[in-house]
Amino acid sequence: MPTHPTGPDYVERVRLSWEARYPDLDVRPIDLIGRITRISSLALARVEHQLEPSGIGRTELEVLSALARSDRPLRASEVTSVTGISGASTTKHTERLVKMGLVARERLERDGRVVLLSLTDAGRELVEREVPVRIAGERRLLDGLDDHELDVLTDLLRRITANAENDALP
Structure with a gap:
């Protein structure tokens, strides 16, 4: 995989290190899974940072969002x-x-x-304020990709997700 003009990124440096140490091992999955993991870590850290002023964390936003998306109160x-x-x-x-x-x-x-659990007015206001901020941040991660590329990437990641779910521990 060619490096960018600025040099190898973090994941590529890791892959190159493994490749140098174990030249007979196909370490190409690191290019993909390593990037998926890195993107996830960076994106989740950004969300946690953005949520700090609201007093909640990402997991709490997930709970609030589940309740906001539902048309009825939910059981835990x-x-x-x-x-x-x-x-x-x-x-x-x-x-x-x-x-x-x-x-x-x-x-x-x-x-x-x-x-049954439901949002209070304050909970709904928080979701309506924070979810668009989260989505805008996620959109910035996709800058430079056109609609076709987004569709292809979505399909590929859906297939990888299915593989991961099928391979999950019981």
């Missing part, structure tokens, strides 16, 4: 399902969001054991 298990975070994490973050006045808990009338 449903929030867990749509966010992909663990049940324990959902509980921990929900507790904090309730204390902050961003999420409301209500018992299901016909079964008082079931607790």
